[in-house]
Amino acid sequence: MKMHPDQLHVDEEIVRHLIAEQFPRWHAESVRHVAGAGTVNAIFRIGEDVAARFPLTPGDPEELAESLGKEAAAMDELAAVCPIPTPVHVAHGRPGQGYPMPWSVQTWLPGRVGTPDGLAHSADFAGDLITLIRALREADTGGGQFAGAGRGGDLRDSDEWMETCFRESTRLLPVDELRALWERFRVLPSSGPDRMTHGDLIPGNLLVDGERLTGVLDGGGFSPADPALDLVSAWHLLDRDMRSVLREGLDIGSIEWSRGAAWAFQQSMGLVWYYRDSNPEMSMLGRSTLSRILSDPEVSSGARRPTHSS
Template identity: 30%
Template sequence: MTAQPVINTQLVTRLVAEQFPQWAGLAIKPVKLNGWDNRTFHLGSDMTVRLPSAERYAVKVPIEQKWLPKLAPSLSFPIPKPLAMGQPSCDYPWNWSVYRWIEGDTADILDECHLRQFARDCARFLKELHQINTSEGPLAGPHNFYRGGSLKVYDEETNAAIHKLKGLIDTEAVAASWKQAISSEWVKEPVWVHGDFSVGNIIVKDRKLAAVIDFGGMGIGDPACDLVLAWTFLTPESRGIFKSHMEMDNETWNRARGWALWKALITLASLEDMESSDASQQKRVISSVLSEGL
């Protein structure tokens, strides 16, 4: 088993100097908000270095490097632009990336009054993504945690979480909603999916959608996994706008609710403090999903 490398400014400085000496003199510092799957650093004023934190995330690097430049011309909103792919070294065992920096804030700064336009813009981005040719695109699988694939992969895990949460949530209603979610499959041609279309990966400027980042979960398949924003962030009003602009069939929305439930349930079941802010957030997502009924 590969030991987890210590990813810090010193490591990034060495990697850049060794592999991209043209950038060796640029300042390197961690970004303010870092992710779990990758560690990201500013490189100069207009670039970022992005290093996977574990082997299971590293397999995504070549996929992003190959496909992001092919997707970008068909999208109205910017997405990450790969500038170079780093190679494994004696200090770091996996491929890594240099990207153009995208300025802005994550979408969780938005107030309710901005969500109507945000919902329209999110729908526009996803619909454009769905129109892009999928020839030779990566199918859902372990590399992207089956985003775009069948929800049934997570049936055992979800039912275990439901059982563990008995008495804390309406497990009967949740089980019924989950059963409905896994009762259908995407039968149309596969479409591109972002894989983690969440507020932390949506960049806004002047309170409007400005870019979408972190395509580590990208692939082709069922778009339902990209619709969970409807319950994890949007209000009932903006959710209605999002749904009307997406123009998806009811079964796809059922599966989307399933994706939202799966993540909320397993996250909630893993928490020790059921009164924490994280627990409250997951309970809100579950309640939001159930509020639409079956």
């Protein structure tokens, strides 16, 4: 099932043709689709060392090529400061037979994709998240500030999107409690100047081995933003005890901690309804995170846990 109404089709045969045509040095390598819960790109492993990423939705090819160039630069910048291995850009692909958009190739990292509950109780994993987030925050912003829209800027900029989410979630979640919580989140004051953030520390962008964090994926959004943005990882991946460990390890105050919960809330509200049928794993991530937020007395002010309606 398609996740997006205008989703592009790309399969192994198309990728083999594009590789042979544009990158003959890899023409003899195997091409394997990498199944996962990703929502932005289709991923194909090329041989053992690289992976090709194909955007799933159409757009202006020139604008996308420019965006992919910025992502490549951000990935390289992240790799220079990240204490955990992260992919780096290798090549840009052009539109070709069977696929109408620019695409990209990056290095492949081995590992098992994280899950909301798999390492929720692990102090080692929480410690690795502390190390990661601290290193990203210490990176130089170069005087830059948040320059996008949505997560990472003013919480109130998401009001229209949140209204859509509340409307679409009427039969899925306790919308009255969630709406009341957003009214508290949206007016939280700033917790400090923008700092460098990964921007999307969800389970699917983290690789693990045993109880350790071994890889950080999707680094193309590395840029200045609300310093609380990367705290979404605490709500997506950790139980209450380990969230406390992470908070103490990063010395997070109450406003910043609540803003981190607010960004996780904003993200999760969209996941539940949008991917309910097309990507159940992402939908369940949204439910899991909302449950954690609503069961945490400090950030929820006593709102009850959402029911898991079918």
